Amino acid sequence: MNDVDRSQGTKDTYQRQLRLLVLPYFENFTVREVTVGRIELFLKKQRETSYTRAKHSRTILGMILAFAVRRGIIPRNPIKEASRMKKPSHTPKALTTEQIAAIRLAAREWRTGEGRMGPRSDGQVRDIIEVMLGTATRIGEALALRQCDVDMDADPPRVNISGTLVVHNGAGVHRQAHPKTHESNRVIAVPQFVADVIRQRLALLDPEDSEHLLFFSRVGTPLAPYNVRRSFRGILLNAGLEGLEITPHSFRRTGATLLAKELGIQAAADMLGHTSTSTTKAHYAEPDRTVKSGPADVLQQLAPPVK
Template identity: 50%
Template sequence: MTRGRPRTAIGTFGEIAVTDLGGSYRALARYRDLDGRLRKVTAVGSSPRAAQARLKERLRQRPGYGSGGVLDAGSGFGELCELWLADLALRDISEGTKANYRDDLRLHVRPAFEAYTLGEITTGRVEWFLKQQAAISYSRAKHLRTLLNQMFGFALRHDGIGRNPVEGTSPLARPKHQVHALTLEQVHALRAAAAEWRTGPGIKGPQPDGKVRDICEVLLGTSLRPGEALALRPCDVAETPSGMVIHVRGTVVRRAGTADYRQDHPKTHASNRRLAVPEFAAEVLRRRMARMGPDERETTIFHNRHGGVIALHNLRRTFRDFVVDAGLDGLGITPRWYRRTGATVIARGVGLDAAAAFLGHTSTAVTEGHYVAVDETVDTGPARALELTLRPIDPDPRLLIAPASAQEEDLLARVDAEQAAEP
């Protein structure tokens, strides 16, 4: 069977026919519009060449001329990068997340694919790239896969490709974690080191005021991200018949070229949450707030001598001293390990859903204006588990020494992934 004439591609036209009208000429072509229909387009000129030129100008100005989209298979990867970055700037996500995407694109993704057109970037090429990155760092490969998936999804929506090449790549194999949480012995050692830091004889300079020690106790008792703990204010704390409740609605962030500052919203929408606080951490917050005046309700509870926020790098630097003094250096312990530890305790003592909600990974709470009574909306189970397991006096070790489940591995992998994604 013989084939018919090839179908005209959308955004293109067929042969141009010129007709002599007696003193003028008409050029005509059939143009396939974005809806797939062929339509006649004409132009008149004083000569055949003039008529054709005028017709081509009309065709170029017609909506969808070329491909029907802003990209096509012949577009360079660099073109996609510029368009995607412009779209990224308009998205309703945190500036820190945007900065991480830009850095990953500049340092890793763009150098690997910039020499290709979109039509040349196959699933195999993406697979090879991700395997190379995974050999260096699982977390990096995971983030770059997310970035590429977003970029090629953007290209797909703008007619640059017919299929997202990331979708066919094999799952990344997450390496097994050797250590997920602090042991009770490590918790006690860090507490002792924090209490004795720079208090011995012969120490020069001002005596420590215990801020970082108290921040660590709050981190241990709340599983907050470090920036969330540093952003807490007296107006975020409420005493209820069931105990202290905090409202997490901000975080301290760090941006290149600026000092750390308090951002008026946490990392994600799910991170805006109310949490019951175990008594050992509530005592620390009460003691700190007792030193603050009534006009400081919107000042961070943990602030520097000028009333500003404590910088994240200062917290980490002092904590490294605690780790060394506790004899735990070499294990990679950071303030984030308190969040791992809390996640482990809550997952084993209350359940994975409760742990995820407490960490701010999921949330069933509505906006602040629609909260019902605090006692009825705040789950006190996680605080009870944390108090029982991590209190300074007579802690119960059973939850921390229990075996981990596969679901718990997934939860802790998310905790580690969010750490790697932040500056």
């Protein structure tokens, strides 16, 4: 994985989405023929497949039409007059143990086969997956971990989540000195399997270079989240999990779900760096639908007296 400039990565993403999402429907129309009615029908068809797909399609189409307005080709952007899309209700979904096992196996074997074109994997994506799974961090937070942010001699071992990777046009990838929100600054204990991975990463670094990132490109620069996600999609393909709504963020939901089930929703919120359990419950912890005997035992007190 090499560092990339976001402007190029974003451009490639938009071009791919334009080709796959928008052009198949509108390729036989001129810009002036892209009316509100046709947009409504197009987005309706997209929503039948996926809300996310429809949302991306609307964004790409809106950018194209906005460009046409600026060039005087059309007088107004019809996307602004199309009905707003209502996001469907979403229930958080954790990975199953079988899915985790399949991802781990595919990550271990990623780009290691004989005769494969391109550079062999250096194992970083495999290690990133383990760290994200065992810390419930965002991908930017995991990639922003530095040597000075980890304490493997503590009992239990711990990491300080104090930054994230951000990408700016023209400036590439750099470490931001705080996570997504300032409230997300936190110190968390890590399980042993994560501590083992971190110790292996530390062994590659100069102990005197405390600011060095645990994960880095072949030239020592921060890893671009875009490239990590691209490799992750390839791993999912090899794991036979393509087409499912699985992203690196799924590890965060999986951790939140397990913590909420075992320790309660507040413990999950604390681990994730949420100031409110409502966010954790609504977007991260999959509802526990296990039938518990406790309520039935309590309600048994209302049973009619034995004659």
